[in-house]
Amino acid sequence: MAMKAKATVFLFLCFLRLNTSLFRKHYYMKENMTWPNAQQYCRKNHDDLSTTSSVELDRLSANPKVVSDFYWIGLQRDAQSPTLWRWSGGENATNIMWDAGQPDSLHEKCVAVLKSNSKVHDSPCFLSIPFYCMEDFELILVQQENMWEEALEYCRQKYVDLAGLNSGVIMAVAKDKSTPALTDDVWIGLRFIAGYWFWVNGKNVVYKAWSEEDEPQCPAMNQRCGVYDRKKALWKPADCEQRLNFLCIKKSKSTPNESSN
Ligand SMILES: *[C@@H]1O[C@H](CO)[C@@H](O)[C@H](O)[C@H]1NC(C)=O
Ligand SMILES: *[C@@H]1O[C@H](CO)[C@@H](O)[C@H](O)[C@H]1NC(C)=O
Numbered sequence: 001m002a003m004k005a006k007a008t009v010f011l012f013l014c015f016l017r018l019n020t021s022l023f024r025k026h027y028y029m030k031e032n033m034t035w036p037n038a039q040q041y042c043r044k045n046h047d048d049l050s051t052t053s054s055v056e057l058d059r060l061s062a063n064p065k066v067v068s069d070f071y072w073i074g075l076q077r078d079a080q081s082p083t084l085w086r087w088s089g090g091e092n093a094t095n096i097m098w099d100a101g102q103p104d105s106l107h108e109k110c111v112a113v114l115k116s117n118s119k120v121h122d123s124p125c126f127l128s129i130p131f132y133c134m135e136d137f138e139l140i141l142v143q144q145e146n147m148w149e150e151a152l153e154y155c156r157q158k159y160v161d162l163a164g165l166n167s168g169v170i171m172a173v174a175k176d177k178s179t180p181a182l183t184d185d186v187w188i189g190l191r192f193i194a195g196y197w198f199w200v201n202g203k204n205v206v207y208k209a210w211s212e213e214d215e216p217q218c219p220a221m222n223q224r225c226g227v228y229d230r231k232k233a234l235w236k237p238a239d240c241e242q243r244l245n246f247l248c249i250k251k252s253k254s255t256p257n258e259s260s261n
């Protein structure tokens, strides 16, 4: 069995806990593994096998890279009370999206998702199928005034990167997190180079939240870095040499054990 999963596909972000502005990323692993091996793999290379809400399941299933009928998530029977279900991180699972007639066998101790309807089935843990790993992240506001390049450097050295606000969910986190900022605008990881706006983490700008009607197609030479405008809660182009507070993305320290609330 190939223990090294090659295809790490970032898919999307979701809230974990609104109050702490944590969110999680899911990574699809196309390699076939048993549930315990998948769990081990995710804990070694990411945070854990994925914990998922029903909304997340719909989106995980919609990933075109998923070509198998089933994939693992981090849900299994509780070792002591086999009628209870527990996330890999230790949390009690509630509101489980069972498919009709499921769960159907006390011998099936792990949970797989049926791609076609995003409903879950109890399944034998030795099944070898693809799976999703997750990682927890959070946004951090840095209350120092730096030019865009300096902010980028600071985030990359201290955390992960300048924040990419590439969904409505993260925009809401950004609004909350940037409240104590000392500048009206804060730097985010948006940059215009060679005719395109892109996120510094390498992603294309798909979700858009520009303060103008359309994406600024040809910003002036001194308007090629992106800010989050706190008053409008939208993005706009700005002079890269302005000195502003900024939002970094930070790997959350929460370990599988700590995610039990
Ligand atoms: C996983 O297993 C399925 C079914 O046995 C097979 O078609 C597929 O090629 C396997 N995937 C990988 C990445 O080995
Ligand atoms: C999980 O659920 C069981 C049974 O309902 C309960 O006894 C236990 O205290 C719960 N654990 C947590 C961490 O909520």
Ligand SMILES: *[C@@H]1O[C@H](CO)[C@@H](O)[C@H](O)[C@H]1NC(C)=O
Pocket: 255, 256, 257
């Ligand atoms: C969780 O915490 C317990 C005790 O604090 C420890 O024994 C166990 O190894 C931890 N498990 C993981 C997966 O970190």
